Amino acid sequence: MNEAPAFGRICIVGIGLIGASLAHVVRRKKLAAHLAVCDSDANHRQRALELGIADSVHENAAQAAEGAEIVVVATPIGAFARVGEALKSALKPGMIVTDTGSSKRSVLRDLGPFIPDGVHFVPGHPIAGTEHSGPDAGFAELFEGRWCVLTPPPGTDEAAVEKLANMWRAAGSMIEIMEPGHHDQVLAITSHLPHLIAFTICGTASDLEEVLQQEVIKFSASGFRDFTRIAASDPIMWRDIFLNNRDALLEVAGRMQEDLARLQRAIRWGEGEEIEKLIRQTREIRRKLIEAKQA
Numbered sequence: 001m002n003e004a005p006a007f008g009r010i011c012i013v014g015i016g017l018i019g020a021s022l023a024h025v026v027r028r029k030k031l032a033a034h035l036a037v038c039d040s041d042a043n044h045r046q047r048a049l050e051l052g053i054a055d056s057v058h059e060n061a062a063q064a065a066e067g068a069e070i071v072v073v074a075t076p077i078g079a080f081a082r083v084g085e086a087l088k089s090a091l092k093p094g095m096i097v098t099d100t101g102s103s104k105r106s107v108l109r110d111l112g113p114f115i116p117d118g119v120h121f122v123p124g125h126p127i128a129g130t131e132h133s134g135p136d137a138g139f140a141e142l143f144e145g146r147w148c149v150l151t152p153p154p155g156t157d158e159a160a161v162e163k164l165a166n167m168w169r170a171a172g173s174m175i176e177i178m179e180p181g182h183h184d185q186v187l188a189i190t191s192h193l194p195h196l197i198a199f200t201i202c203g204t205a206s207d208l209e210e211v212l213q214q215e216v217i218k219f220s221a222s223g224f225r226d227f228t229r230i231a232a233s234d235p236i237m238w239r240d241i242f243l244n245n246r247d248a249l250l251e252v253a254g255r256m257q258e259d260l261a262r263l264q265r266a267i268r269w270g271e272g273e274e275i276e277k278l279i280r281q282t283r284e285i286r287r288k289l290i291e292a293k294q295a
Contacts, residue, residue: 001059004033005030005032006032007031007069007070008032008067009034009037009069010031010032010034010072010167011038011072012038013064013065013071013075013087015037015047015054015138016138017129017142018100018126018132019037019039019052019135019144021138022100023054023139024138024139025140027052027140029171031170034056035055035056036058037058037064037277038057038058038059038060038064038284040124041281045057047134048135051136053138056082063092067091069095070095070096070097070167071096071097072098072100073100073101073111074099074182076234076236076237077101077106077240078100078236078239078240078244079240080102080111081110081111083111084110085114088116090176091115091116091119093117094205095119096119096163097111097120098164098294099123099124099125100124100125101246102125102191102241103241103245105181105184107151107180108123121152122150122161124150124164124168125148125187126142126171126173127191128146131230132232133237134208143168143172145172146174147173147174147176147294148168148173148174149178150175150178152177165211184247184253185252188251188252194230195231198230199238201224201231202231205217205224229278
């Protein structure tokens with residue numbers, strides 16, 4: 001006998017990489033009797049049907065969310081206020097509203113005001129991704145062995161949090177509960193700053209005179225290639241992340257500039273021991289990352 005789906009209806013608003021990957025999970029694990037997808041892009045809606053990752057597709061968010069047990073907002077975070085406005089008429093007591101955004105204080109600010117009493121608001125962030133975007137980029141294995149951070153406001157119904165956590169566990173994720181501001185500080189250093197550096201380095205290369213630029217591309221070593229992979233990420237998504245987590249990002253960027261100045265001084269004055277010390281410290285971070293199976 002087949003088990004009944006864990007949820008009657010799940011609604012995913014935004015069918016890019018993360019939304020499409022979650023839709024693949026819902027399909028593979030048979031988590032919902034009905035999977036509704038909303039996206040403003042008609043081509044994305046059509047692809048969701050062609051890929052078999054939606055029972056219904058909608059341009060209107062309220063129609064997609066009607067009767068859903070879980071509504072997942074997976075659009076760029078700059079659109080959250082607009083999505084909240086579109087969703088509010090469909091949100092009924094008992095529903096769970098969550099998201100996949102990389103900045104949590106801004107989610108509370110932009111989406112929170114549209115969540116009515118009785119609706120469980122559990123912001124979330126699956127820490128997974130690639131440099132690709134759009135519905136065709138999605139795949140069910142994206143979340144396996146990765147963390148999903150949930151940042152429920154104080155007083156959120158614990159059963160609702162656990163219900164959402166179980167959805168992400170079904171995707172293969174490990175769950176961490178975190179305060180929104182702390183989440184934003186952590187992600188500023190682990191994700192947002194590396195992307196800022198990658199965009200800057202590739203921007204520097206693009207500004208080089210044409211002959212040197214071609215040689216940089218031709219003779220790229222693995223370090224530069226890794227930066228170009230990160231820099232190929234979706235520009236709208238990362239514009240929104242930088243602007244919505246600006247305080248934490250600027251703080252860690254300032255600290256990095258201080259550390260860079262320290263290394264520059266060591267190089268300028270030929271301080272080999274200081275250079276070696278700094279490099280050994282970074283090797284320790286890499287070792288811990290591998291031990292945590294997050295490499």
